Amino acid sequence: xxxxxxxxxxxxxxxxxxxxxxxxxxxxxxxxxxxxxxxxxxxxxxxxxxxxxxxxxxxxxxxxxxxxxxxxxxxxxxxxxxxxxxxxxxxxxxxxxxxxxxxxxxxxxxxxxxxxxxxxxxxxxxxxxxxxxxxxxxxxxxxxxxxxxxxxxxxxxxxxxxxxxxxxxxxxxxxxxxxxxxxxxxxxxxxxxxxxxxxxxxxxxxxxxxxxxxxxxxxxxxxxxxxxxxxxxxxxxxxxxxxx
Amino acid sequence: xxxxxxxxxxxxxxxxxxxxxxxxxxxxxxxxxxxxxxxxxxxxxxxxxxxxxxxxxxxxxxxxxxxxxxxxxxxxxxxxxxxxxxxxxxxxxxxxxxxxxxxxxxxxxxxxxxxxxxxxxxxxxxxxxxxxxxxxxxxxxxxxxxxxxxxxxxxxxxxxxxxxxxxxxxxxxxxxxxxxxxxxxxxxxxxxxxxxxxxxxxxxxxxxxxxxxxxxxxxxxxxxxxxxxxxxxxxxxxxxxxxx
DNA sequence: TCAAAAGTGTTCGGTTTACACCCATGG
DNA sequence: CCATGGGTGTAAACCGAACACTTTTGA
Numbered sequence: 001x002x003x004x005x006x007x008x009x010x011x012x013x014x015x016x017x018x019x020x021x022x023x024x025x026x027x028x029x030x031x032x033x034x035x036x037x038x039x040x041x042x043x044x045x046x047x048x049x050x051x052x053x054x055x056x057x058x059x060x061x062x063x064x065x066x067x068x069x070x071x072x073x074x075x076x077x078x079x080x081x082x083x084x085x086x087x088x089x090x091x092x093x094x095x096x097x098x099x100x101x102x103x104x105x106x107x108x109x110x111x112x113x114x115x116x117x118x119x120x121x122x123x124x125x126x127x128x129x130x131x132x133x134x135x136x137x138x139x140x141x142x143x144x145x146x147x148x149x150x151x152x153x154x155x156x157x158x159x160x161x162x163x164x165x166x167x168x169x170x171x172x173x174x175x176x177x178x179x180x181x182x183x184x185x186x187x188x189x190x191x192x193x194x195x196x197x198x199x200x201x202x203x204x205x206x207x208x209x210x211x212x213x214x215x216x217x218x219x220x221x222x223x224x225x226x227x228x229x230x231x232x233x234x235x236x237x238x239x240x241x242x243x244x
Numbered sequence: 245x246x247x248x249x250x251x252x253x254x255x256x257x258x259x260x261x262x263x264x265x266x267x268x269x270x271x272x273x274x275x276x277x278x279x280x281x282x283x284x285x286x287x288x289x290x291x292x293x294x295x296x297x298x299x300x301x302x303x304x305x306x307x308x309x310x311x312x313x314x315x316x317x318x319x320x321x322x323x324x325x326x327x328x329x330x331x332x333x334x335x336x337x338x339x340x341x342x343x344x345x346x347x348x349x350x351x352x353x354x355x356x357x358x359x360x361x362x363x364x365x366x367x368x369x370x371x372x373x374x375x376x377x378x379x380x381x382x383x384x385x386x387x388x389x390x391x392x393x394x395x396x397x398x399x400x401x402x403x404x405x406x407x408x409x410x411x412x413x414x415x416x417x418x419x420x421x422x423x424x425x426x427x428x429x430x431x432x433x434x435x436x437x438x439x440x441x442x443x444x445x446x447x448x449x450x451x452x453x454x455x456x457x458x459x460x461x462x463x464x465x466x467x468x469x470x471x472x473x474x475x476x477x478x479x480x481x482x483x484x485x486x487x488x
Numbered sequence: 489t490c491a492a493a494a495g496t497g498t499t500c501g502g503t504t505t506a507c508a509c510c511c512a513t514g515g
Numbered sequence: 516c517c518a519t520g521g522g523t524g525t526a527a528a529c530c531g532a533a534c535a536c537t538t539t540t541g542a
Binding site (some may be wrong): 291310433436440441460461462463478483 | 530531532533534538539540541542
Binding site for chain 1 (some may be wrong): 505
């Protein structure tokens, strides 16, 4: 009870914590959801896959640290990393989550369009994209973090316009639909999806000059850009309650 | 406890942080949304209202710290505090959010049924319920935290069964409806609300022995308990995009 | 007897769903 | 010409909004 005297902070109550950020970075590669993982080079969990991340520096917020780590430790180019959607997930603070010391970690989820293989820009030559689900057990509590992140992303597709974060600046409605299908693991009806998206103000904006792009075979599709809307009301519920 | 280079952790990067929890505790009192606030007894922000909270202790998780502070610093009885719904909101880590030192705070939102006036159980004789919106500027970044918490609660009413957390163990559908109306600030159609809730499996369970309770005037209403469902699919969207 | 709240029924209009069909392109 | 994906149309099913109406209590 006296641990937190309102008159200033009780020095006895001030325990030093290390604060880190952990990143669950998702992208779509050849029709599958992929996660960016790094291989640990030291104990504990040496050799195991882990989420990229690192310490929050004295002068920066967790958001900033996440953005910095995204560029730094993942080996993605600065401009690539800067364009990614990044959002805070939640904080993991179990006292035993790191066997060495007390570490509290603020987890983030990041999404981007088909991203390049991480270049060894820094100490992250050991970074790689792995199809979600094929990674073995991860280090620390990263399995739980990753599962939470995936669940959050799937859920946010339903009631936000987040899906465009998985797409390049200009995209077709077919590509947008594939985002949903890939993350949810269910096929969607193409005509209905199209109407739903176009009927939501601000979800997508048609690209002016009627340029069209071919996805290989089939009729060329109109191009769109992400709109300024953030919420999707009414939501686009995934069929059933199934998950891939 | 010192950061060791062999871990892959840069020792220079390990900065000690203080980690705290801050609580946005909501309840409904006479038809209004109230927040539990404490008055600060020391600089900075001496005399200002603030969210209750305190340090995370060396051996506990943030969740546990939040639960402990809920009982301890708020002056609510242990059994009362134990029954409250508690969930993590997000973490606030701006380097300047506390002028004295580097403090990272994990914010929580807590909800409970009509709660008693906080008893001065400890150093919290200065705790009080204030109708949401009537509190002046709060200490630190607590205005932002409180606003985020309120927004989150309002949003979660739409697609979760969270509303029952504002109700006593047994409640009428009228009381449940008032939760929505109070938090959202809009009236709902009684018949439609009733059907919607009853049509959602696991939202509420009727109390066995057909007991009925009077809310003063009017026909006695059937009693229900919270069900085991957590999600509300399809969601119960608030009318328009309005907020009270 | 009236006001207030619970509970039931019904209508109407929009949204979602399912599926048929044409268009444009590459092979 | 055919396979493939884009785009339009449409009818049935479903769902939610609105509102009329009955029931049961306290005042």
